[in-house]
Amino acid sequence: MYERRLWTAEMRYILDNKCSIQNNDYFLQKAKSLFPKLQKTVVFPQSNPQELLKNEIFSRTDSEEPLGTGESLLLDFGDHQVGYLTLKLGYTGSHPDAPVWLRVRFAERLQELKEDVNAYHGWISKGWIQSEELHIDVLPTVLNLPRRYAFRYVLIEVLDISSKFRLTVREAFCTAVSSAMREKLQPYHGSPEDEALDQIACRTLHECMQTVFEDGPKRDRRLWIGDLRLQALVNYETYRQNDMVKSCLYLFAGSTLPDGRVSACIFLEPEIEADDTVMFDYSLFFIATLRDYYNATGDRDTVRELYPTALRQWELAQQNFDDNDVIRDSDQLGWCFVDWDLHLNKQASAQGIYLYCTRALLDMTRMLNLHTQTGESPFPSADDLEKNLQRKTEAAKTYFFDKLAGVFVSGESRQISYASQVWMVLGGAADGSVLDAVERIPQAHRMVTPYMYHHYIEALLQADRTEKAFEVLRRYWGGMAREGADTFWELYNPENPSESPYGGSIVNSYCHAWSCGPAYFLRKYVMGKIA
Ligand code: RAM
Numbered sequence: 143m144y145e146r147r148l149w150t151a152e153m154r155y156i157l158d159n160k161c162s163i164q165n166n167d168y169f170l171q172k173a174k175s176l177f178p179k180l181q182k183t184v185v186f187p188q189s190n191p192q193e194l195l196k197n198e199i200f201s202r203t204d205s206e207e208p209l210g211t212g213e214s215l216l217l218d219f220g221d222h223q224v225g226y227l228t229l230k231l232g233y234t235g236s237h238p239d240a241p242v243w244l245r246v247r248f249a250e251r252l253q254e255l256k257e258d259v260n261a262y263h264g265w266i267s268k269g270w271i272q273s274e275e276l277h278i279d280v281l282p283t284v285l286n287l288p289r290r291y292a293f294r295y296v297l298i299e300v301l302d303i304s305s306k307f308r309l310t311v312r313e314a315f316c317t318a319v320s321s322a323m324r325e326k327l328q329p330y331h332g333s334p335e336d337e338a339l340d341q342i343a344c345r346t347l348h349e350c351m352q353t354v355f356e357d358g359p360k361r362d363r364r365l366w367i368g369d370l371r372l373q374a375l376v377n378y379e380t381y382r383q384n385d386m387v388k389s390c391l392y393l394f395a396g397s398t399l400p401d402g403r404v405s406a407c408i409f410l411e412p413e414i415e416a417d418d419t420v421m422f423d424y425s426l427f428f429i430a431t432l433r434d435y436y437n438a439t440g441d442r443d444t445v446r447e448l449y450p451t452a453l454r455q456w457e458l459a460q461q462n463f464d465d466n467d468v469i470r471d472s473d474q475l476g477w478c479f480v481d482w483d484l485h486l487n488k489q490a491s492a493q494g495i496y497l498y499c500t501r502a503l504l505d506m507t508r509m510l511n512l513h514t515q516t517g518e519s520p521f522p523s524a525d526d527l528e529k530n531l532q533r534k535t536e537a538a539k540t541y542f543f544d545k546l547a548g549v550f551v552s553g554e555s556r557q558i559s560y561a562s563q564v565w566m567v568l569g570g571a572a573d574g575s576v577l578d579a580v581e582r583i584p585q586a587h588r589m590v591t592p593y594m595y596h597h598y599i600e601a602l603l604q605a606d607r608t609e610k611a612f613e614v615l616r617r618y619w620g621g622m623a624r625e626g627a628d629t630f631w632e633l634y635n636p637e638n639p640s641e642s643p644y645g646g647s648i649v650n651s652y653c654h655a656w657s658c659g660p661a662y663f664l665r666k667y668v669m670g671k672i673a
Contacts, residue, residue: 165415188220219294247299250294321353321386330344330664350373367407374434391448445509462492481561538566547583561589592656592659596656599614
């Protein structure tokens, strides 16, 4: 397992060891002016969570019963919530003569509460684990926990209390927050199974829609571009809060690395600032996200303003190619993301992603027609882009395609993976035959995240394998639904339920934006059609 030190050091893009982030105030002001208003809803726990009573490890689910040392109360809020917890606490017995020592744990899935927090020694911070210890000096009291949490379940454990009194939880509620407006959600009709998948997907997106499109409200609680691209696609079919996408695009353009490179993610607090983490594919996805935004809204002015940022990502990507138009491989962890799999070779996928994003740039270049309008333009013409695309497509076929195996291979070890085939199809360098061929290769590297599965479904659809696409979608996302998911997860490997790239599943996120794809695919390709 890779250490934290290694991963972060290698993911960083540091110029001269000091990385000064470049801000464009005009873009940032524009982004802020489009920030959505958070909607607040008060949610109470279920009064009689019968199912939970079967979990004998939790001693109480009925808040009427007073708690002594070593006893705990489990609250079930009925669905995934993002928000703030309030507890109204009281006591029975003598006047409290010592502080109550409490632990409050929050969980998106019940299973998280069965995990031993102290057993986690993974490489991302333990700080993400949603667990607080506190001392209550005065009772009765109203306790407002200051952090925002992502959860369905709350476990209140009494670590110690004086023998002269017992703790009562008189009331508990969550002030849930989201910027998604329920009344805007477009209706969906399908089979009961598809409706269930759509509903879970919409709930996932709903929970991740805060001031920006967050990746996951438990972790990392910020704007990542790979996640944004997929969330935006789902948003166009569901909530249609398109100004939020616009705001996020301006955030990425408004805070970049010194050379104009779009960062992989943005922090909002205490001030807006790009992270110094960059990844080849994530920077390029700025282009595709902008093109998709245009397709959904027809907002030409925004594309005009942000086109130079998009073009810059494409220009910077040229540095990664060798003289034969082949993307250079790298052994730096995280140079290109593709999937949360540290053993996946990313070279072929990166070439495919480049082709995919070049096509998106070409679409916008043609639409804006900047070159011919101004005569002498600093921008490459559509013809220049076409030629570049052709050369790099040819290189993809020449250097990565293994004729004998009938699939694309990646890296020096000629690794065969689903990811490489998917991205070559999406990049236009291959037809669907590689998707069929890879299935017949048992050692082919498989996919671990709904993020990568999303692209697989997209590739199957593009290659006219519609039936297969929806069979995979229903099996994969249906697998999470059958496991009782209220929202879709960051990682799901049916062959390894405890899969985690972080060294422990306690820090996995179980409401993760990049997994909300079913609402996009089912609404766009199935609703009202035969599939
Ligand atoms: C994870 C984040 C996010 C993803 C990045 C690359 O840690 O949660 O979803 O985009 O990695």
